[in-house]
Amino acid sequence: MNATAYDWIAFNARRRPDHLCAVDLHSGRRFTWREFDERTKRCAAALTALGVRRGDRVAVLARNSTDQLDLWYAAMKTGHIFAPVNWRLAVPEIVPILQDSKPRVLFYGAEFEDAARAATKGMDITLVGLGDGAAPGEYEALLARAGDPPPRPDQTLDDPWVILYTSGTTGRSKGVIITQRMTLANLQSIAMFARATSDLRTLLFNPMFHTGGLNAYATSAMNMGGVTAVMRQFDVPAILRHISDPELGITHINGAVTMYLMFSQHPDFATADFSRIVCATIGGENVPRAILDLYRIEKGFLLQNNYGLTEAGPCLTAMDRDMAIRKFGSVGTSLLYTEMKLMSRDGQEVPQGEIGEIWCRGPNVTPGYWNNPEKTAEAFADGWLRSGDAAWMDEDGYYWLVDRWKDMYISGAENVYPAEVESVLYKLPQIAECAVIGVPHPKWGETGRAVIVLKPGETLPDADIIAHCRANLAGFKVPQSIVYTDVLPRSGGGKVMKPELRQRFGEAVKG
Numbered sequence: 001m002n003a004t005a006y007d008w009i010a011f012n013a014r015r016r017p018d019h020l021c022a023v024d025l026h027s028g029r030r031f032t033w034r035e036f037d038e039r040t041k042r043c044a045a046a047l048t049a050l051g052v053r054r055g056d057r058v059a060v061l062a063r064n065s066t067d068q069l070d071l072w073y074a075a076m077k078t079g080h081i082f083a084p085v086n087w088r089l090a091v092p093e094i095v096p097i098l099q100d101s102k103p104r105v106l107f108y109g110a111e112f113e114d115a116a117r118a119a120t121k122g123m124d125i126t127l128v129g130l131g132d133g134a135a136p137g138e139y140e141a142l143l144a145r146a147g148d149p150p151p152r153p154d155q156t157l158d159d160p161w162v163i164l165y166t167s168g169t170t171g172r173s174k175g176v177i178i179t180q181r182m183t184l185a186n187l188q189s190i191a192m193f194a195r196a197t198s199d200l201r202t203l204l205f206n207p208m209f210h211t212g213g214l215n216a217y218a219t220s221a222m223n224m225g226g227v228t229a230v231m232r233q234f235d236v237p238a239i240l241r242h243i244s245d246p247e248l249g250i251t252h253i254n255g256a257v258t259m260y261l262m263f264s265q266h267p268d269f270a271t272a273d274f275s276r277i278v279c280a281t282i283g284g285e286n287v288p289r290a291i292l293d294l295y296r297i298e299k300g301f302l303l304q305n306n307y308g309l310t311e312a313g314p315c316l317t318a319m320d321r322d323m324a325i326r327k328f329g330s331v332g333t334s335l336l337y338t339e340m341k342l343m344s345r346d347g348q349e350v351p352q353g354e355i356g357e358i359w360c361r362g363p364n365v366t367p368g369y370w371n372n373p374e375k376t377a378e379a380f381a382d383g384w385l386r387s388g389d390a391a392w393m394d395e396d397g398y399y400w401l402v403d404r405w406k407d408m409y410i411s412g413a414e415n416v417y418p419a420e421v422e423s424v425l426y427k428l429p430q431i432a433e434c435a436v437i438g439v440p441h442p443k444w445g446e447t448g449r450a451v452i453v454l455k456p457g458e459t460l461p462d463a464d465i466i467a468h469c470r471a472n473l474a475g476f477k478v479p480q481s482i483v484y485t486d487v488l489p490r491s492g493g494g495k496v497m498k499p500e501l502r503q504r505f506g507e508a509v510k511g
Helices: 008-015 033-049 066-073 091-101 110-119 138-144 180-194 211-215 218-224 236-244 257-265 267-271 289-298 373-379 418-425 462-472 498-505
Strands: 020-024 030-032 057-061 081-084 105-108 126-129 160-165 175-179 201-204 227-230 252-255 279-283 304-308 315-318 339-343 356-361 384-393 399-404 409-411 414-416 431-441 445-454 481-484
Touching: 008 033, 008 218, 020 033, 020 066, 030 033, 033 066, 033 138, 057 066, 057 091, 057 110, 066 081, 066 218, 066 227, 091 110, 091 160, 091 175, 105 110, 110 126, 126 138, 160 211, 175 180, 180 218, 180 279, 180 304, 180 315, 201 218, 201 236, 201 252, 211 218, 218 227, 236 257, 236 267, 257 267, 257 279, 257 289, 257 431, 304 399, 339 384, 399 418, 409 431, 409 445, 414 418, 418 431, 418 445, 418 462, 431 498, 445 498, 462 481
Parallel strands: 020 227, 057 081, 057 105, 081 160, 105 126, 201 227, 252 279, 279 304, 445 481
Antiparallel strands: 020 030, 160 175, 304 315, 339 356, 356 384, 384 399, 409 414, 431 445
């Protein structure tokens, strides 16, 4: 078998051995492609010594580090399946994930040792400590004494490579199967929109248990021979500092709306240097016009919207930079190899210009959920994945994301999409964050309730919020009640967890 046929790391180590591959910004470690290939070989040998075989799961409960890159890409040498676990979860939430994935080994960060031991109690799972990035842990000792790497397994592009457990914002987490074929289909298409080449240098600040951390743009860098600079965790001033650092030369970043909002609200934003950025994307949600305008005017570049979901590897649409002004607010066109259609609630395709649920199929779409045929069957209809997101398509084939299909509410027989209301609320300068939910109403069935986080030191009367909305929205879309909170609950990918908001603030309006 060709030693580099399915192994990106070995391929790039042969192609550009002395070029920088990865930087661990917490520990200061730096690896060339040759060094990283050798490290993944030792990792593969160590895993084999622990009994890991092709198809076995290798789980990680830890903050970001280049150690996770080792474990992820060593899978190309052993055939194991990488299964990162959300470290924000409580032990009772981690247990069912481990029961479902049944990993052979769980690697844990030092701060999560107690959680790892508690969650694996009674399970046949080997535990290995990763250390804290400054002091070496058991993992480094395993690498130091590792022997020769195992023989390369017979691999195909359709073998499971990663299992990503969804955040559970709509219920119990499901393990999304990710294959190399899914990832490669996405990489080729995204490269066109993101102008991705071997010169790509990405800053990985999203958690690696989330598709935004793994795939935007770490997979692009690893596939093309670029550089992945890994941050231990999301840290706004540190991110702005790293983006401004000419030695790192960061060219590609990806984040949720709230992340770009947090960047813009930090004092260091005014002096941060974004001049080397080739592509900055916002993934998977409706973007308020105010945020797009802020970056265009103050930083002189265009944020590029895209849209996708974990189950689609992860992108379905992307916005080319050349069209970002003409189609301001759109999430772009569907990617190469991706079929999409918009469907009504009764399963009929809607005409152009009308809102429907996004359905998709193609080589970038998951074959299903790990060990869960029931949920797989629920998610697919005649081979099409039902996204749960609402959008409409214009005459040029550009998609305009409206909201989560399930977050829509009906007020006085009219459909209301919260993201449209939130976009209007974000124009008020006193608001740091906001979310709108539908709540029961005795007359209208449902009405909107705005959940507001104010900027420090700001005040904003309810009457001013309502007046602003009335001036910019149809009457049935105007929130009828307002509540304030210190922070909005968010998933690992930075998205607002609407089910939790409805649980906390969803009481009915009194008649």
